[in-house]
Amino acid sequence: MARKETITIEMILETAFAMTREEGFSNVTARKVAAKAGCSTQPIFRVYKNMDELWNAVYEKAASFFQDYYSLYPRMGKAPFTNLGMAYIAFAREEKHLFELLFVNEGSGIGKKSMYELLNGKEGNVVYEINLAKAAGCEEPQDLFMKMWIFIHGAACMSLTGDYDLTDVQTQELLENCYRDFASGNNR
């Protein structure tokens, strides 16, 4: 009766997401996605109402990509918040463009999730780490999280501009020392 579709919504989203990873979110334009997917711009607007819809889909995919990244990241840290922090910093280094999109405000109207929402995820990662700190005897774990996360976010952002280039092992030691410093200062 009719022609069967050759370009699926998954192909388009996958292409746009790959382009975001490799070339940055601002390069995800209708024509460039079409070129990379080997088709015209028409299939894009068949499955997405407009580019905003595709951009939002890319953002959502990036968000869940980060969740998976953290889920699969090895847990080597010996202090609360260090595992989340190491994964975050490694993510900024390995996936610069995705990190920019998610945590540094790239798209204007795009990006509705807060940093906390992205970090906490479906598993309640932040809550889990805060409980760890509480169990370790920390009296003000939220305050400690705030301090730790300011530090961790700083390292991640500096890796974007080339001002932080420690290895994962060095980062682990740095974050563990940082936690120890903040924690002992906290109980003063």
Added chain:
Amino acid sequence: MARKETITIEMILETAFAMTREEGFSNVTARKVAAKAGCSTQPIFRVYKNMDELWNAVYEKAASFFQDYYSLYPRMGKAPFTNLGMAYIAFAREEKHLFELLFVNEGSGIGKKSMYELLNGKEGNVVYEINLAKAAGCEEPQDLFMKMWIFIHGAACMSLTGDYDLTDVQTQELLENCYRDFASGNNR
């Protein structure tokens, strides 16, 4: 003999710089600058070879604006690096678009100065603070600067996304506590 100029290079640069402050660097286009300056695009290309040249001039002006901002910022901090840090964080809050341009990588080819270069300035601000730390008995002042600056940069970047909203007074206390924690951990 000839017509006298009505639109000077200073007017154009000042307009472009004001637009960067208010609307962000990416809004500095030839036509928008011309509109804001109340002229056509022609005077721009008389005094600047091309837009890249104007963009670089805006960047340079932003850099020296930051130097002045720090110079005029009140020195309330009681620990090394805190004055530089408080000014930096306030700058990120008060001049979001300039901060993005200088410290978060906005222009592609624009922005040659390193973070350290921008911070240190002509006065050697960083060196001065490191000497302060050394005088205060810190054995590894460079290491302390690194840690402090990761933290400070983190707070500044989080203020861009709305994830840091402490007052200047709160920031001062936070940074002083932070220095104390790092410094005591350092001598362990």
Added chain:
DNA sequence: CGTTCCATATAACACTTGTTATTTTACAAG
């Protein structure tokens, strides 16, 4: 006063963007 020269304005070119109208094409049902 007129002429000359240069600052400015206007208009255009070539390109990119999102989006849409139109045409082509492929596939399946009758």
Added chain:
DNA sequence: CTTGTAAAATAACAAGTGTTATATGGAACG
């Protein structure tokens, strides 16, 4: 095989970009 229908391609529109060619106009000198 014809035909209908939807997918895809082509082409176009309107807006925006940097840049440049052309036209306008004002001011100072002779």
